[in-house]
Amino acid sequence: MNATWSRFNITSIVLGFAFLYLPIVLLVVFSFNESKLVTVWGGFSTKWYVSLFHNQGLMDATWVTARVAVISATVATVLGTLAALTLTRYTRFKGRTLFSGMVFAPLVMPEVITGLSLLLLFVAVGLDRGFVTVTLAHITLTMCFVAVVVQSRLITFDRSLEEAAMDLGAPPVKTFFQITLPVIMPAIVSGWMLAFTLSLDDLVIASFTSGPGATTLPMKIYSQVRLGVTPEINAACTILIAVVAVGVIIASLANKRREVQRQRDEQAAQRG
Amino acid sequence: MKSLGSIRRDFAPWNDPNAKPYIQFDKVTKKFGDFTAVNNLSLTIFEREFFALLGASGCGKSTLLRMLAGFEEPTAGRILLDGQDLRGIPPYRRPVNMMFQSYALFPHMTVENNIAFGLKQDGMPKPDIAARVAEMLKLVKLEQFAKRKPHQLSGGQRQRVALARSVAKRPKVLLLDEPLGALDKKLREETQFELMDLQQSLGLTFVVVTHDQEEAMTMADRIAIIDKGEVMQVATPAEVYEAPGSRFVAGFVGNVNMFEGKIAHGEAGAASIDAGNGITIRTENAGDAATGAAVAFAIRPEKIRISSTRPAGAVNAIEGEVYDIAYLGDMTVYHVRLDDGQVVRASTMNAARITEDPLSWNDRAWVSFRPDAGVVLTR
Numbered sequence: 001m002n003a004t005w006s007r008f009n010i011t012s013i014v015l016g017f018a019f020l021y022l023p024i025v026l027l028v029v030f031s032f033n034e035s036k037l038v039t040v041w042g043g044f045s046t047k048w049y050v051s052l053f054h055n056q057g058l059m060d061a062t063w064v065t066a067r068v069a070v071i072s073a074t075v076a077t078v079l080g081t082l083a084a085l086t087l088t089r090y091t092r093f094k095g096r097t098l099f100s101g102m103v104f105a106p107l108v109m110p111e112v113i114t115g116l117s118l119l120l121l122f123v124a125v126g127l128d129r130g131f132v133t134v135t136l137a138h139i140t141l142t143m144c145f146v147a148v149v150v151q152s153r154l155i156t157f158d159r160s161l162e163e164a165a166m167d168l169g170a171p172p173v174k175t176f177f178q179i180t181l182p183v184i185m186p187a188i189v190s191g192w193m194l195a196f197t198l199s200l201d202d203l204v205i206a207s208f209t210s211g212p213g214a215t216t217l218p219m220k221i222y223s224q225v226r227l228g229v230t231p232e233i234n235a236a237c238t239i240l241i242a243v244v245a246v247g248v249i250i251a252s253l254a255n256k257r258r259e260v261q262r263q264r265d266e267q268a269a270q271r272g
Numbered sequence: 273m274k275s276l277g278s279i280r281r282d283f284a285p286w287n288d289p290n291a292k293p294y295i296q297f298d299k300v301t302k303k304f305g306d307f308t309a310v311n312n313l314s315l316t317i318f319e320r321e322f323f324a325l326l327g328a329s330g331c332g333k334s335t336l337l338r339m340l341a342g343f344e345e346p347t348a349g350r351i352l353l354d355g356q357d358l359r360g361i362p363p364y365r366r367p368v369n370m371m372f373q374s375y376a377l378f379p380h381m382t383v384e385n386n387i388a389f390g391l392k393q394d395g396m397p398k399p400d401i402a403a404r405v406a407e408m409l410k411l412v413k414l415e416q417f418a419k420r421k422p423h424q425l426s427g428g429q430r431q432r433v434a435l436a437r438s439v440a441k442r443p444k445v446l447l448l449d450e451p452l453g454a455l456d457k458k459l460r461e462e463t464q465f466e467l468m469d470l471q472q473s474l475g476l477t478f479v480v481v482t483h484d485q486e487e488a489m490t491m492a493d494r495i496a497i498i499d500k501g502e503v504m505q506v507a508t509p510a511e512v513y514e515a516p517g518s519r520f521v522a523g524f525v526g527n528v529n530m531f532e533g534k535i536a537h538g539e540a541g542a543a544s545i546d547a548g549n550g551i552t553i554r555t556e557n558a559g560d561a562a563t564g565a566a567v568a569f570a571i572r573p574e575k576i577r578i579s580s581t582r583p584a585g586a587v588n589a590i591e592g593e594v595y596d597i598a599y600l601g602d603m604t605v606y607h608v609r610l611d612d613g614q615v616v617r618a619s620t621m622n623a624a625r626i627t628e629d630p631l632s633w634n635d636r637a638w639v640s641f642r643p644d645a646g647v648v649l650t651r
Contacts, residue, residue, distance in 0.1 A: 163343055164376035166363045168390030168441065178389075182380045265424040 024241065031234035048235040058236060061220035064131065065200060068216060072138035073195035079139070080146025080195075081188055087147070088154040106144045114141060115208030122209060129211030137209040138202065142195035149194060153187035193251075197244070283493060284508075285318040293352075294319040294477055295340065295445065300349035302335050302501075309335040311501040312349070322471050322478045324492035326485060326525075332501035333481045337447050340479065341370045354444065364393070369443035373450040375434035377422040383433050384409070384418040390441045408436040411470070428459050435467075439474060446471075448480040452487060464490045485525050489513070497521050513572075518651040522570040529576070529616050531569040535561050535648075543648065545569050549612035554587050558648045571646030576618035578606050580631060582638045589640040592616065594631050606631065608639050 031049075035042025052058060083103050090096070106114060118137045119129075127133055161183065165175040181188075203218040210216060215223075217240075221233055285291035295317040302310040309332045317323045325333040338344045339351060342363035351358045358366065369390070378386050384405050391401045409415045412432035422430055431454070438446055451467065452460045468491055471478045482488050488495045489509040497504040497512065497520075504524075505517040516522035519530065533547035535558065543558035545567065553569050561567050582589050595615060596607035605619045616639050631637055 158374060158376065160372045160374050160376040161378060163341075163363070164370070164372055164437075165378070165389065167341055167368075167370045168437070169364045169393030170389075171362075171364050174393070179378060183378075262423060265421075268424065 027234050028238050028241065031231060031238040033231050033234075036231065048231040049239075052232050052235045052239075055232060057215075058217070058220060058232070061215050061217045062236075064214055065217040068131070068135050068138060068206075068214075069196050069199040072135045072142060072199045073192050075135075076139045076142040076195045077146050077188060077192045080143045080191060081150050081184075083143070083147040084150035084154055088151055088157075103147050104144050106141055107148070111141075111202075111204040115205040118205065119208045129209060129214075131214040133209045133211065134206050134214055134216065137205050138195075138199040141202065141205055142198045145194050145198060146188075146191035149191040150184060150187050153184050157184065193247075283320070285321070286316075286494065291318055292355075293317070294321070294354055295479070296350075296352040297336065298350040298352065300336075300339065300346045300351060302332070302339060302344060303347045309501055310339075310346075313501065313503055315496055315503060315506065317477065317479060319477055320475055322468065322491055322493045323480070324488035324495045325479065325481045325498055326488040326495050327483065327498035328524075329483055331498045333498045334449060335501075336498075337370070337449055337479065337481050340445070341368055341447055342366045367444040368447055369438040369441055369445075370447040370449065371434050371438040371451055373453055375422075375430050375454075377430060377433055377437075379422055382419050382421055383414060383425070386422070386433055387437045387440050390437065394441065404440060408440050411439075412436045427454055427456075428463070431455060431463065435470070439470070439476065442474070443476070445477045445479060448478060450482055451480060452484075453482075460487070467491060489525075497524060499524075515647055516570065516649065519568050519570070519649050522568075522647075522649060527573050527617055528570050529573065531571075531614075533567060533569060535563050535565050535567055537563060542643070545648070549610075551590055551610070551612070553646075554643045555646055555648055556644045557646065559650075561648050561650050565650060568649045569646050570649055571641055573605065573617040573619040574603075574621075575641055575645040576616065577640050578608065578618045578620060578631065579638050579640065580635065583640050586638075586640040587643050589638050590616070591636065591638050594633055594635045594637050597631070597633065606637070608637055610639075 030039075030041075032044050032046065033040075033042055034045035034047070087096070087100055087103070115137070118133075118140065122129060122133050157180070161179055162175050165179045166172065170178060201218055202216075203222055206216045206219055207222075210219060217236070221236065224230065224233055293316040295315075297313055297315040300310055300313050301308065311332075313332075313336070315336075325336055327333045335344060339346055340353075340358075342358065342361060345359065353366075353368070378389065381389070387405045387408050388401050391404055396404070405418075406415075409418055412435060414429060414432055414436070417425060417429060417433075422433065425433065431451070435451070438448075448467075452463050455463060464487060467478075480488070480491065489512075492509060494506060494508055495512050496506045499520060505512060505521045507515070507517075512521060512525050516525065516528075522528045522530070531545070531547040531551070531553060533545040533551075533553070536544045536546040536552065541558055541560075542554070542556050543561065543563075545553040545555065545558075547553055547569065555569060558567075577583065582591070590610055592608040592610040594606055595609040598605040598607075601622070603619050603621050605617060608616045608618060610616060618639055
């Protein structure tokens with residue numbers, strides 16, 4: 001590496017990062033604003049964080065969002081893993097191409113269309129819009145992402161591991177739970193995390209499929225912003241950013257540590 | 273007593289008409305779509321035998337092994353193990369275990385859990401499992417690695433874990449798919465002998481698939497040479513080398529010089545072969561080839577003597593010119609171009625360090641061999 005800190009390089013980096021992160025930095029900074037006016041700095045204060053926890057509407061929305069995200073991510077992970085298994089293992093059944101297309105269609109489908117069509121479906125079958133419908137909608141939305149993540153892991157999975165387990169006396173179901181599942185678990189966990197985050201920040205589909213009493217956090221924030229941005233919203237978003245950032249940092253640190261440990265082990269093994 | 277090559281030990285059930293076959297492939301055919309991997313193949317393997325399936329890649333040898341393990345079902349024909357038809361029996365109920373080419377060690381389990389996996393499936397009591405695992409670890413000399421994960425082991429250690437895991441259940445038959453393929457040359461040679469010792473001490477039947485003829489020759493009691501899904505010859509290593517049954521086998525195993533010709537005159541196994549261009553070969557190994565039959569005379573390089581003058585009293589001696597010399601340390605290989613253009617390969621052991629008047633490039637030289645040194649091939 002022979003990076004030179006020329007003026008051009010510094011300028012491009014500053015501009016690039018500013019473009020990406022300046023809005024977020026502003027949001028975080030103004031969440032600590034004493035003044036009620038969002039764009040005028042009135043001194044440092046944490047009062048909006050305090051008032052945030054007394055805002056019943058926001059707290060309810062947070063709780064709804066968390067429950068929807070956990071339940072939909074879990075169901076989507078189970079279904080997505082099954083779909084990925086079907087697509088990688090049974091390569092010759094009738095209608096496989098159609099199935100594969102159907103599984104991955106939501107990836108490219110505009111959210112407005114998914115949301116609208118789900119809304120029409122729920123109305124048609126007479127399902128009252130609320131917690132259940134949002135959760136169902138998020139399962140449909142996130143399942144395909146789980147399927148993609150798990151499928152890419154399964155493609156590189158060494159089938160002889162399963163053959164070895166069966167050869168040693170484990171019937172297929174036992175083989176799946178004792179060998180296949182533990183080996184692909186990291187991919188399943190990433191799939192779950194992805195589904196969880198997608199559900200957490202979805203606004204469009206939730207707006208279509210939610211009903212009274214099941215307002216999610218993004219919906220709540222959006223509706224409050226239309227009445228004028230309060231520093232309270234800034235505070236809520238700052239907490240959200242902090243949670244996501246901490247999660248990402250922990251995950252990448254753990255990953256890095258495991259990688260380093262693995263390399264050290266392999267070098268030790270090579271030495272004998 | 274005269275015998276072909278050397279005989280390893282007094283173990284030859286294949287010569288005993290009363291011996292009971294242990295594994296039988298009975299007219300087995302396996303098709304994958306339009307491709308025939310195994311074609312109407314019959315093969316018999318005996319108990320406690322070390323049997324090698326030798327062939328180039330894609331010849332169907334691995335398919336045979338996978339059918340025995342139960343991962344593939346034959347399209348036609350039967351496979352019998354100890355008299356029992358294996359059709360329809362899933363891999364997890366077959367009394368055979370396999371050592372995979374990739375080793376297929378379970379990456380999320382320690383060495384001891386890998387070895388214990390098969391024993392747990394059988395519902396063996398815990399103390400017995402622990403004892404068996406300890407015994408296996410000792411057998412493959414990996415006691416201090418019991419708690420390691422596969423990625424913390426070297427290639428040779430992984431290979432030994434795979435071996436320990438596959439013999440832990442004391443299977444009736446152990447199947448080995450290219451067991452030494454991933455090891456370097458030196459380790460491979462050591463491991464060959466370890467495998468032979470293991471097979472002897474456990475008294476198991478081993479079926480090994482390999483594309484490495486040296487490996488097959490070293491380890492196996494008998495070798496089946498497979499080509500395009502068919503058995504070309506089944507015989508002991510010495511027979512395969514010294515008495516190949518066909519041109520294919522002679523060419524596949526080891527180096528060989530081949531003279532195409534016609535039997536000019538033959539009786540009681542001895543014959544003269546007219547190999548064209550004035551070359552006549554006298555042999556005592558013509559078998560039942562009839563006069564006039566088109567045959568190939570095959571002779572191994574180490575059975576050909578090379579000299580600068582025609583050796584006195586030689587029955588077969590042909591003159592040519594030294595065309596290439598390869599010095600390999602333990603031996604030297606000469607390529608001699610005969611006057612008709614055919615190149616003969618002759619190898620000489622370097623028993624002495626200093627050779628007087630050595631042959632050099634473009635020297636005139638004579639290649640000679642005894643009448644019993646080669647074989648006549650009709651197929």
